[in-house]
Amino acid sequence: GIRDEAMQEMVDKVRNEEKAEVVVVISHNGMDVDLKMASVVSGIDAIFGGHTHDGMPAPSIIKNRGGQTLVTNAGSNGKYLGVMDLDVRGGKVRDFRYRLLPVFSNLLPADAEMQAYIDNVRKPYLPQLTEKLATAGELLYRRGNFNGTFDQIICDAQRVVGDAQIALSPGFRWGTTVLPGQDITMEHVLDQTCTTYPETYVREMDGTEVKLILEDVLDNL
16 A cells, blocks of 8 residues: 555655655556555655556646645657656745657667667577567557456467466556567567566466456456
8 A cells, every 4th residue: 555654754754864855766666556645745846757657648637635746657668758847935845837748769879889789689599589470460559457458469469378267467658669560579478478577377267266266356457
């Protein structure tokens, strides 16, 4: 759950003891949790969040007992740069300006030294990475907290490999979208599945356990 009492204690400390004029939280809780945190903790001027990979074109302005908190998220994987300018006068944030700037990486020249390093690391694995496995019949993506077309492929594969009736996989914004008619390579599959917790398990559960798991997941969205 949200440890709002501990957060409130920390905010009060930096404001009262360290005399901070502005309090900005760098979060990896996810947008929805950040919104909740902002509503129950006062004294935070802005929360720059991550985890759920939301690209927010404008910050959410959340009212709380101490005033308001700006909550935003600049996507993931360097796709955007979130820029927030704060007008601070008399120890308080009086106004702000926020911009979500898209990063067109294909239009920017690569750092030669870093590109050479990446190419050298990838070179031994290129035959496996570029192996063509299939052709996409539709748009394949993982772009939401619930279900995308690539999520469905992953769950279907888990059911087949594990000989299971039900497959569960985390739904989040991840990986590279594959266009209809595009070759699906091994790199695409690895891109979608090489998360920080890629293990899969097969176990028996009764209906009550399945229901509790689903309710717990929904509670965390």
